[in-house]
Amino acid sequence: MITLIERAATFPKRTAIKSGGxxxxxxxLLDKSKDVALSILDGQIDLNGARIAFLVPASFTYAATQWGIWRAGGIAVPLCEKHPLPSIEYILNDTQASTLILSEEFESLLAPLFDKTEIRFIRFSEITAKKGELPDVQTDRSALILYTSGTTGAPKGVVTTHDNIEAQITTLVESWQWNKDDHVLNVLPLHHVHGIINMLSCALWSGACCEFLPKFNPEEVYQAFTKGEVNVFMAVPTIYFKLIAYYNELAPAVQESISKHLKKFRLMVSGSAALPISVLEQWKEISGHTLLERYGMTEMGMAISNPYNGTRKPGHIGQPLPGVEILLGDSDHQPVQNGEPGEILIKGPNVFKEYWNKPKATEEAFTPDGWFKSGDIAIWDGDSIKILGRNSVDIIKSGGYKISALEIEEVLRKHSNIKDCGVVGIPDLEWGEIIGAAIVSETDDFDVEELKSWLNDKLPGYKTPRKYLIMSDLPRNVMGKVTKNNIKELFTNNQQN
Known part of the structure; x- marks a missing residue:
């Protein structure tokens, strides 16, 4: 039995979700998720690991759909609301999804697939109350596939089991002292562990309430804060940056009211990208809180965290969470000395099972003795870990998303007037990094605005380059390989000029 769902029966009358008023x-939630499960099963006894995709808004509908898939014995494959159709098709094809559950707002987006695929489409609005028995789902089964970009370009499906998910939840519930009286406001997309595990699942495990705003809006966030119900908030640095900017435009009396409510919060967390110290300091001045920084990845949930009680060091991610083993290793994956840089290596029940249908990539992600290789370089600085950066220039972290530069390059090279390109992350205070594309054109009068229009239905907004350089050739080393650090310098110098 899935413990997360089983626990819900112990607090049936408590509010689990607030969304859409x-x-x-x-x-x-238990009743509706059972209806979803029986609708998917459609007379079968057990889905036995069939992949069930779903495209629904961040809301009660999402929670009921996800739980329904799990209760039917399926593997949940949440789709991103912001992805264009080609990105969605890639995931559907890669997972060989048998069913897609959708809500009405995505009908027009998905319509081209209705007659083109054998996938069964279920509209959430048409799911009605049903009677029947559900399978007994063992917790060592695969539960969730989340897609993450990697250095190979094409996104990889990260497979986690119910046991993995339970380990990810319980270590946070213990460390961050979740309880049934908590009320978290969730403004993050629900195809990442930050929104799915850290907020929604931790709240539902604890008997707490998860409130959804379907789209981030600073005014609506502050309105929710000043109602006096929310006492936990988690976001990426970009969101805190925007909240600070909006706050600074308000009248002093309004600012005072907001700050008064924020100081009553129990916990505020920042993650998914490095938090600029200036943002941390400004938010502390507004809210009275030193944001809790933590470290995690799709492949492992959270692994390292600053303390709930105790000193939180700006620019540091803290210590290993309970049940998680951390090693900083050299190029041979041997421990480095304190104060020396090493790659963060992780072991624990929180670590994912595999990359979907990619045994070679799965094998390469681990050391021979079973440590997961994060690709992030860090040092022990006293009693806390400080991240120095990634060991790959092909991963861009922007607004909490981990984005593959190679994936974007593959799309750009399909443009008829692009001969070559190099995509990099450019440091940015608000976004952590923004995407820059250096273009080698087939023509002398390359039209950047036409390119932006061309990209509209080929890449989601967060993967679309924000800055462009038109060049006669890309910088390369003696072996002919593009030197991306040189491209980064060109963008940085261009911004300063």
Whole structure:
């Protein structure tokens, strides 16, 4: 039995979800997720690991759909609301999804697939109350496939089991002292562990309430804060940057009211990208809170965290979470001395099972003795870990997303007037990094605005380059390989000029 769902029966009357102006109890969530499960099963006894994709808004609908897939014995494959159709098709094809559950707002986006694929489409609005028995789902089964960009370009499906998910939840519940009286405001997309595990699942494990805003809006976030219900908030640095900018435009009396409410919060967390110290300091001045920074990845949930009680060092990610082993290793994956840089290596029940249908990539992700290789370089600085950067220039972290430069380059090279290109991350205070594309054109009068328009239906907004350089050739080393650090310097110098 899936413990997360089993626990819900112990607090049936408590509010589990708030979304769209409605409140939903744990019993309502159990009832609706059972209806979803029986609809997917459609007479079968057990889905036995069939991949079930779903494209629904961040809301009660999402929680009921995800739980319904799990209760039917399926593997949940959440799709990103912001992805264009080609990105969605890639995931559907890669997972060989048998069913796609959708809500009405995505009908027009998905319509081209209705007659083109054998996938069964279920509209959430048409799911009605049903009677029937559900399978007994063992917790060592695969539960979730989340897609993450990697150095190979094409996104990889990260497979986690119910046991992995439970380990990811319980270590945070213990470390961050989640309890049934918590009320978290969730403004993050639900195809990443930050929104799915750290907020939604931790809240539902604890008997707490998860409130959704379907889209981030600073005014609506502050309105939710000043109602006096929310006491936990988690976001990426970009969101805190925007909240600070909005706050600074408000009248002093409004600022005072907001700050008064924020100081009553129990916990505020920042993650998914490096938090600029200036943002941390400004938010502390507004809210009275030193944001808790933590470290995790799709492949492992959270692994390292600053303390809930105790000193939080700016620019540091803290110590290993309970049940998680951390090693900083050299190029041979041997421990480095304190104060020396090493790659973060992780072991624990939180670490993912495999990359979907990619045994070679899975094998390469681990050392011979079973440590997961994060690709992030860090040092022990006293009693806390400080990240120095990635060992690959092909991963860009922007607004909490981990983005493959190679994936974007593959799309750009399909443009008829692009001969070659190099995509890099450019340091940016608000976004952590923004995407820059150096273009070698086939023509002398390359039209950047036409390129932006061309990219609209080929890449989601967060993967679309924000800065462009038109060049006669890309910088290369003696072996002919593009030197991306040189491209980064060109963008940085261009910004300063």
């Amino acid at each position: 409605h409140s939903y109890t744990y019993q309502t």
